[in-house]
Amino acid sequence: xxxxxxxxxxxxxxxxxxxxxxxxxxxxxxxxxxxxxxxxxxxxxxxxxxxxxxxxxxxxxxxxxxxxxxxxxxxxxxxxxxxxxxxxxxxxxxxxxxxxxxxxxxxxxxxxxxxxxxxxxxxxxxxxxxxxxxxxxxxxxxxxxxxxxxxxxxxxxxxxxxxxxxxxxxxxxxxxxxxxxxxxxxxxxxxxxxxxxxxxxxxxxxxxxxxxxxxxxxxxxxxxxxxxxxxxxxxxxxxxxxxxxxxxxxxxxxxxxxxxxxxxxxxxxxxxxxxxxxxxxxxxxxxxxxxxxxxxxxxxxxxxxxxxxxx
Numbered sequence: 001x002x003x004x005x006x007x008x009x010x011x012x013x014x015x016x017x018x019x020x021x022x023x024x025x026x027x028x029x030x031x032x033x034x035x036x037x038x039x040x041x042x043x044x045x046x047x048x049x050x051x052x053x054x055x056x057x058x059x060x061x062x063x064x065x066x067x068x069x070x071x072x073x074x075x076x077x078x079x080x081x082x083x084x085x086x087x088x089x090x091x092x093x094x095x096x097x098x099x100x101x102x103x104x105x106x107x108x109x110x111x112x113x114x115x116x117x118x119x120x121x122x123x124x125x126x127x128x129x130x131x132x133x134x135x136x137x138x139x140x141x142x143x144x145x146x147x148x149x150x151x152x153x154x155x156x157x158x159x160x161x162x163x164x165x166x167x168x169x170x171x172x173x174x175x176x177x178x179x180x181x182x183x184x185x186x187x188x189x190x191x192x193x194x195x196x197x198x199x200x201x202x203x204x205x206x207x208x209x210x211x212x213x214x215x216x217x218x219x220x221x222x223x224x225x226x227x228x229x230x231x232x233x234x235x236x237x238x239x240x241x242x243x244x245x246x247x248x249x250x251x252x253x254x255x256x257x258x259x260x261x262x263x264x265x266x267x268x269x270x271x272x273x274x275x276x277x278x279x280x281x282x283x284x285x286x287x288x289x290x291x292x293x294x295x296x297x298x299x300x301x302x303x304x305x306x307x308x309x310x311x
Contacts, residue, residue, distance in 0.1 A: 056104045059097055092234070138257050141159070155291055158264050160261060165235040181305055185199055185224065197298055199243075209306050219247060224258070224269045267281045
């Protein structure tokens with residue numbers, strides 16, 4: 001069951017037994033998810049001791065050094081009236097926050113009397129509407145294609161609208177006229193040979209492409225766990241791994257939109273208990289938006305993708 005922005009996982013881990021799965025097989029697989037129970041307006045996460053309250057508001061100011069946001073928030077029914085308050089946030093959330101920006105988040109009060117915000121998402125009308133419209137279009141496209149949802153080599157990728165690691169809206173049309181290398185990861189993946197290795201290979205491909213003089217190239221990582229991987233989380237992930245984001249975007253967005261992209265790209269992401277079991281897929285998209293090359297699993301080398309990039 002999908003419950004809007006309140007879907008959350010408990011302790012998430014990759015399956016230790018990663019195997020190469022053909023994309024068609026993955027497209028036929030059913031993705032299962034878990035939802036957090038909602039009680040009287042608060043989200044109670046599995047394994048979480050702290051109470052969480054949904055919050056909407058406007059950022060008044062950002063203190064990047066102290067990792068503090070001053071937010072004028074709406075009334076939190078049953079807890080506190082609308083007011084302006086300071087909130088502790090992660091370094092990634094502080095880095096992407098902007099004064100005047102509308103946000104939605106989860107507020108966590110502490111016994112010490114301070115308050116923390118997590119799962120912060122942009123909530124301004126225009127970008128929110130653009131991402132929602134993109135998700136609806138993608139849902140209709142996936143439904144219409146039915147059993148033929150899987151995109152073969154030579155087919156165009158679907159249109160999508162997602163948020164990047166800075167909280168900006170990225171629409172697939174932005175990449176037309178460029179080659180794009182895409183993979184799928186999630187930031188909490190603990191298995192070294194899975195997402196961490198895939199990210200390392202993407203960074204290597206980015207470096208090799210620049211050295212080879214490849215032009216008009218973009219690199220994109222789409223999260224497998226959008227409920228946790230907010231723009232701020234992706235920002236922190238990029239900084240921690242030294243990713244050059246000048247032409248490397250990490251994308252997240254509505255759970256339904258990500259699920260439809262996984263279906264169309266033939267990627268399995270299945271929750272079994274507290275394990276997020278998933279396959280690895282890496283794609284190269286041509287300037288015309290069509291899939292040029294695909295590698296399933298982790299047994300691929302960056303040079304095999306770079307050799308196909310336009311010089």
